[in-house]
Amino acid sequence: MSKRVVITGLGVVAPNGVGLTEFTKAIKSGKSGITFHQNLKDKGFSCCIGGIPEVSEEKISEYLSPLQLRGFNSTSILYGVMAGIDAWKDAGFAVDENSKIDYDSGIIFGTGTSGIEKFREAIYKIDDQNVRRLGSTSVVQTMASGISAYLGGILGFGNQVTTNSSACTTGTEALLMGFERIKNGKAKRMLVGSSSDSSLYTWGGFDAMRVMTYKHNESPEKGSRPMSETASGFVPGSGGGALVLESLESALERNATIYAEVLGGNINSGGQRNGGTLTAPNAEAVQKCITDAIADANISADEIDVINGHLTATSKDALEIENWTKALNRKGTDFPYINSLKSMVGHCLSASGAIESVASVLEIKEQFIFPNINCEDIHPEILNLISEAKIPSKIIEKNVHILAKASFGFGDVNACVIFKKYSK
Template sequence: MNNRVVITGLGVVAPNGVGLGQFTEAIKNGKSGIEFHPHLKEKGFSCCIGGIPKVTEEQKLEYLTALQLRGFNSTSILYGCMAAIDAWKDAGFLVDENTYLDYDSGLIFGTGTSGIEKFRESIYKIDEQKVRRLGSTSVVQTMASGISAYLGGILGFGNQVTTNSSACTTGTEALLMGFERIKTGKAKRMLVGSSSDSSLYSWGGFDAMRVMTFKHNETPEKGSRPMSETASGFVPGSGAGALVLESLESALERNAPIYAEVLGGNINSGGQRNGGTLTAPNADAVQKCIEDAITDASISARHIDAINGHLTATSKDSLEIENWTKALQRKGQDFPFINSLKSQIGHCLAASGAIESVASVLQIKNQFVFPNINCEDVHPEISNLISTEKIPTKFINKELNIIAKASFGFGDVNACVIFKKYS
C-alpha cells in the first residue's frame, strides 16, 4: 500500500506558549520563552537560563486525575500527556476512558530521559531503607516508555503503542516512524511526538560539558542565538509537541480539518565516521539524509520554500548551513528561507523535533515564516553561503507550499521530513 498521510491534529507545550493558540501567536511575534532561573544559580550552574513551560496546578488537573498526580513529578510525562491529549482533541476525537479499544489508532511518543526526579527520590528512600514508601507509580514514571504507557491507557489505543529515543532527533524520528506505519496500511492514525523534562539532572550534564552559554544570565532573552556571530552555546529548554497523523482516506471519511500533508522523509546515521563523533555530525551522512528525504517525497530540491533547521547556536551552525547548500545545491539568494525555533525557546533536547515540527506545520497552514530572534549579526561563515535575506528577523507573510524540517542528534543520528500544503 502507499497511503497518503496528512496531519489532522496538533498539540504543544513550549516555553513561550502552552497550547496551540498561545504558541502560534508567540512564534509569529518572536516571543522568547527563555528566563533566568535562580535555582540553577544556587546549584552552581554556569548557564542559569532556560526555557520551562508555564503550567499551573489547575492545568495539570485538566489532563491527569488527582489520583494520577499523587506522588507524580515527571515533567516529561506531564508535558507529553498535555500536548498529546490536546492534539487528539484537536483532530476531533474524544478523550474518554470508557471508549472502545481502537485498533486503528496507535502512538509513537519519544523522550530522552524520564522521571529523573523520581529516580533521585527513589534512591534516597531505598538508601534510607524506606522501600515501601516509593509509591505505586515510581516504576511507570521512571521507565523509558512511561509516556506512551500513560497515553496508551488514557486514549485507549490498540495499535502500536511505544516510545522511541534518539537524542535530539527523537521527535522527528517518531513522526517518520508513524508516517511509515500509516503509509503501509498498518494503522489508520498515529499520534506522534516527543517530550523533554526540565530537570536539573538533565541539564546539569550539558552544563558540565560547557556546551551551554554562560554569557547571558543577565539578559536571558538574548541568550539563544542560532546562526549568530555572537552565539556562545545553546540554551536548554523543555516541553512537548504532538501531531496526529492520519491516512487521507480516514481524514476525508471523517471530514476532518487537514493542516498539511507529510510527503516523506528519511532517517539515517553517520556512524561516527568521517568527522562524525558522539557530539559532531558526519557531514556526508547529513547531506545524504536530506537528499534521500527529498527523493522519498518525490520532489525536487527546488520545490522547497522554507527550512526549519536544527541550528542550536553552537559552532556547528555554519556546518549545518553548508550541508543544506550542498544537499539542495542552492546557495546565496537562491537558498530557501530558513529559521530556528531554538532562538525563541532554546534547545528542548528530545522534544525539539516534535515542537519544531508543530511550528513548521503551523507555518504551512497559516502561510507565514516566523522570525529568527537574536540573529541581527549573522555569522560570516553563513553569510558567505546564503543571503542574509533568507534568515528573516521579522515575521513574514509568505506563500509556502513545501517545508523541510530536520533534526541532528547526539550519537551522529539524523532525520529529515518534508511537509506540504494540503490540496
C-alpha cells in the same frame, strides 16, 4: 498501494506558549520563552537561564486525575500527556475513559530521559537494603515508555503504542515512524511526538560539558542565538509537541481539518565516522539524509520554500548551513528561507523535533515564516554561503508550499521530513 498521510491535529507545550493559540501568537511575534532561574544559580550552574513551560496546578488537573497525580513527579510525562491529549482533541476526537479500544489508532511518543526527578526523589529516601521502598509510582514514571503508557491508557488505543529515543532527533524520528506505519496500511491514525523534562539532573550534565551559554544570565531573552556570530552555546529548554497523523482516506471520511501533508522523509546515522563523533555530525551522512528525504518525498530540491533547521546556537550552525547548501545545491539568494525555533525556546532536547515540527506545520497551514530572533549579527561563515535575506528577522507572510524539517542528534543520528501544503 501506499497511503497518503496528512496531519489532522496538533498539540504543544512550549516555553513561549502552552497550547496552539498561545504558541502560534508567540512564534509569529518572535516572543522568547527563555527566563532566568534562581535555582540554577543556587546549584552553581554556569548557565542560569532556560526555557520551562508555564503550567499551573489547575491546568495539570485538566489532564491527569487525582489518582494519576498521586506521587507524580515527571515533567516529561506531564508535557507529553498535555500535548498528546490536546492534539487528539484538536483532531476532532473525544477523550473518554470508558471508550472502546481503538485498534485503528496508535502512539509513537519519544523522550530522552523520563522521571529523573522522580527517581532521585525515590532513591534519596532509601539505602541499598530497602530498594523495595522506591514505591509503586516510581515504575511507570521512570521507564522510558512511561509517556506512551500514560497516553495509551487515557486514549484507549489498540494499535502500536511505543516510545522511541534518539536524542535530539527523537521527535522527528517518531513522526517518520508513524508516517511509515500509516503509509503501509498498518494503522489509520498515529499520535506522534516527543517530550523532555526540565530537570536539573538533565541540564546539569550539559552544563558540565560546557556546551551551554553562560554569557546571558542577565539578559535571558538574548541568550539563544542560532546562526549568530556571538552565539556562545545553546540554552536548555523543555516541553512537548504532538501531531495526529492520519491516512488521507480516513481524514476525508470524517471531514477532518487537514493542516498539511507528510510527503516523506529519511532517518540515518553517520556511524561516528568521517568526522562524525558522539557529539559531532558526519557531514556526508547529514547531506545524504536530506537528499534521501527529498527523493522519498518525490520532489526536487528546488521546490523547497522553507527550511526549519536544527540550528542550536553552537559552532556547528555554519556547518549545518553548508550541509544544506550542498544537499540542495542551492546557495546565496537561491537558497530557501531558513529559521530556527530555538532562538525563542532554546534547545528542548528530545522534545525539540516535535515542537519544531508543530511550528513548521503551522507555517504551512497559516502561510507565514516565523522570525529568527537574536540574529542581528549573522555569522560571516554563514553569510558566505547564503543571502542574509533568507534568514528573516521579522515574520514574513508568504505562500509556503513545501517545507523541510531536520533534526541532528547526539550519537551522530539524523532525521529529515518533508511537509507540503495539502491539495486534493
